[in-house]
Amino acid sequence: MQSPAFDHLVVGAFLLFGVVFVAVTVFASNLLSPKGKDEPNRLEPYECGVEPVGPPWVQFRVGYYVYALLFVVFDIETVFLYPWAVSFNKMGLFVLTEMTIFIAILAAGLAYAWKEGALRWR
């Protein structure tokens, strides 16, 4: 029973089942629950309990964006490290040198971003 293909099937089954489960429970709770009378303010946004002031939108800081760009680069670096770590014990000293160079280059990039103030929240 335990084969990779079967495990992947389980992953797929869980995905489908999860979606169905959410749909069914939300539907069931809609059947069970009472429906309130339609009053003027019933469907207004709740926010913090008083009537909302201003439009439901806030412009974002650009700080989010700078970090998101750095995040993509470092995420890619991280996934490179995983196969390296798995095969690390099997291989000689040269993989350590290889990875030291790889990390050093990207650490230099991080240091540059830090120096340029890209890591400062604004």
Next chain:
Amino acid sequence: MSETLPVAAFWILALASLGGAVAMMATRNVVHAAFWLLEVMLATAGIYLLLSAEFLALVQVLVYAGAVAVLTLFTVMLTLRRREDAVREFPVAWGSMAIASLFTGGILLVLARFRPALAQVPETIPGVEAFGEQMFTTWALPFELASIVLLAALVGAVWWTGGEDL
């Protein structure tokens, strides 16, 4: 395991990714389009998983669905001045559509004419360890070059977003 299940799974995933791509282009709400893009990326991860490329599927989920989707959403949301701006009307560009259709038709025609040999899935699926050994011996130089490319992307991102004086 019987053959029907993988075939059915393939059709579901293929329809999910193609349908998601079409829906992404067709929706007039940019935030919805970003989420459709996410759906396409996840469906692609599903196809990798179906091919027993477990590690590749997870990379797809982490890098594309996790990181790139967040970047896309931030970009989309940063460009909106109001929430209502997400819905954008624009006229259908018939010219571009014609060129795209011609291009797609051409590719399909070439594929139908020349029928490239289909790659076979190997008998035993190599694991992450074998992948790592290959990558850090045979492909060591391209791997180091990848770090240079990533560094360039990083420096570019920092420079482009203006560093200190933004």
Next chain:
Amino acid sequence: MSPTLAVIVRLVAVLGLMLTNGVVMIYLLRKVLGHLHIRLGPMHVGWHGLLQTVNDVLKLLTKEDLTPRAVDKVLFFLAPVVVFVPSLMAYLALPFSEALRATRLETGMLFTFAVLAIVPIGILMAGWASANKWSLLGGMRAAAMQIAYEVPLLLSVLPIVMIAGTMELGAVVDAQAGTWFGLVPRWFITDPLLWPTFLIFLISSLIEVNQTPFDMSEGESEIVAGFASEYSAMKFALMFLSEFSNTFVVSAMGVTLFFGGWLLPWAPDSWYEAVPALAPIVFLTKAYVGVVLLWWIRGTFPRVRIDQMMSLGWKRLIPAALAMILITGVVQKLLAPVLYRAVG
């Protein structure tokens, strides 16, 4: 057992565990926080309030499911799915014992972190769909938190992959069997080299599960439950079930990676063969102890600001995690052979 039956058994077992976890953990949280505040917590429904959360679940099931007028209807309904489904899938790779696990994925460790990486996107979806300033802020903060924790979290567990030589979680536990000098269990937490690694893992996983020093996406006292404030009834319940469940999963990951998984110190293999239930019980107990420790932190520390979290992630955790990888590499390749010869 036919494959179909095997899949169904897994679905029922995992969903059952997830729902039980939700009910038990909410009760436990209220008791733990209560006693930390020198209060009693729930006391009235059942003995010492034991049935309080059962009561709450039934109440949520029969609450009206409100959909405010201004929401983005499609995304509003979809967001609970995107939050809940990855949480359910996160159980797949957990090793409850040598035999008892839903799957035996070769990349189990990365799988768990990868599916959990989808949750913040669901939260962002909920925040955007809600048409509410606080929800939107909560959603954005959830995504920002992902940006801050994910790289350090993924980097922090790499020394363990390097030492164990695998990402399969069961094999990681196997690598922790035995003792140092016949005395100290060889769990990775007893290896001083991995202590900084554990600290980075602990901080990043606190951010991952929105626990209080880093609960910016909910921030009761500032953005009123954030992404969840427009949700009611079952949609609300499922989103919070998923959050509690993620706390359990992260604690279980910590147990698997650092505290020897299902292993008891000094217990011979024959015990596990004699009592098959021993391993899962040990694993669950350890995971729950971990959960209570996380809540101790939650009850003790004040919330950090978002910029503090960002600089913590990028200026402290990432450089530290990268350094730990290189240090582990040097120790493994250069020092370990010498040391093993010395120890014998």
